[in-house]
Amino acid sequence: MALAAARRLLLHAGSRLGRREAVDGARRFANKRVLVETEGPAVMKLRNPPVNSLSLECLTEFTISLEKLENDKSIRGVILTSECPGIFSAGLDLLEMYGRNPAHYAEYWKNVQELWLRLYTSNMILVSAINGASPAGGCLLALCCDYRVMADNPKYTIGLNESLLGIVAPFWFKDMYVNTIGHREAERALQLGTLFSPAEALKVGVVDEVVPEDQVHSKARSVMTKWLAIPDHSRQLTKNMMRKATADNLIKQREADIQNFTSFISKDSIQKSLHMYLEKLKQKKG
Numbered sequence: 001m002a003l004a005a006a007r008r009l010l011l012h013a014g015s016r017l018g019r020r021e022a023v024d025g026a027r028r029f030a031n032k033r034v035l036v037e038t039e040g041p042a043v044m045k046l047r048n049p050p051v052n053s054l055s056l057e058c059l060t061e062f063t064i065s066l067e068k069l070e071n072d073k074s075i076r077g078v079i080l081t082s083e084c085p086g087i088f089s090a091g092l093d094l095l096e097m098y099g100r101n102p103a104h105y106a107e108y109w110k111n112v113q114e115l116w117l118r119l120y121t122s123n124m125i126l127v128s129a130i131n132g133a134s135p136a137g138g139c140l141l142a143l144c145c146d147y148r149v150m151a152d153n154p155k156y157t158i159g160l161n162e163s164l165l166g167i168v169a170p171f172w173f174k175d176m177y178v179n180t181i182g183h184r185e186a187e188r189a190l191q192l193g194t195l196f197s198p199a200e201a202l203k204v205g206v207v208d209e210v211v212p213e214d215q216v217h218s219k220a221r222s223v224m225t226k227w228l229a230i231p232d233h234s235r236q237l238t239k240n241m242m243r244k245a246t247a248d249n250l251i252k253q254r255e256a257d258i259q260n261f262t263s264f265i266s267k268d269s270i271q272k273s274l275h276m277y278l279e280k281l282k283q284k285k286g
């Protein structure tokens with residue numbers, strides 16, 4: 001109930017912002033954590049500092065922004081990137097999965113599923129400009145895109161590292177990984193929780209292209225131009241043909257997946273693993 005109300009408020013605020021900024025001549029709209037520019041190729045920038053973790057608020061704003069773009073028939077493609085220096089996205093917000101109650105876990109997971117389904121089945125062309133670290137849910141966002149361009153900086157890594165946290169990537173994360181890099185590579189990377197450097201990610205196929213850091217955005221734009229030259233109807237039908245079975249696999253068991261997540265994440269042993277991981281992140285500083 002509370003989330004539905006927040007969603008209505010955000011939609012309302014979003015459209016108010018949209019109108020005001022359009023009057024200013026800049027074609028863009030923004031929520032607090034997501035900025036969307038629609039001048040030229042549309043660009044969606046995550047800005048949830050310090051690490052663009054996907055908190056419930058961030059997920060909600062992201063989903064709403066995507067919905068608005070989908071409803072604007074003049075927008076055929078979106079570049080997904082980050083405004084946080086050195087970070088694409090740190091993935092799901094660990095604090096949404098730690099020390100909360102089952103109802104919260106269920107609500108959170110429903111929203112993770114919702115964003116994934118919308119991104120993965122989007123009719124728009126999605127290109128990610130990966131300009132920073134992209135572990136777990138950050139990698140998931142990138143994997144939803146039709147093409148991934150990554151900055152050539154060995155400090156940035158990408159991959160589904162859930163097993164390093166003592167948690168397990170859900171079957172639909174796994175399905176998408178298999179679709180992208182093949183069964184053997186996915187099996188190994190998932191068990192080891194591998195975080196790939198840009199060069200490794202390119203080799204294994206997690207990303208499609210690695211370019212110097214200052215060229216990530218221009219490359220993403222030129223990729224978008226190429227993809228925009230393809231007729232929408234044939235490209236969309238082809239994308240749907242490639243992705244539908246994977247999305248349907250979650251759609252037919254959404255409720256069971258929420259229950260699985262809630263009971264898994266509520267376990268004492270899992271909470272303990274998350275606690276240790278969070279402590280490790282804190283200690284990194286000191």
Ligand SMILES: CC/C=C\C/C=C\CCC/C=C/CC(=O)SCCNC(=O)CCNC(=O)[C@H](O)C(C)(C)COP(=O)(O)OP(=O)(O)OC[C@H]1O[C@@H](n2cnc3c(N)ncnc32)[C@H](O)[C@@H]1OP(=O)(O)O
Pocket residue numbers: 050051053087089090091092093094095133135136137138161162165167168169170260261264265278281282284285
């Ligand atoms: C049987 C199975 C059934 C069902 C399925 C069930 C299960 C579960 C599946 C759940 C799936 C989860 C997917 C995820 O996305 S989990 C999140 C994984 N993310 C990570 O591992 C990233 C962790 N972060 C980092 O590695 C670094 O922070 C990063 C490289 C991104 C940036 O490093 P930097 O040095 O720049 O910053 P830090 O000092 O480390 O961090 C700054 C502050 O941000 C906090 N932080 C970092 N990441 C997160 C996060 N993901 N969520 C929340 N908060 C995060 C960090 O703790 C610092 O906080 P402060 O100390 O400043 O308070």
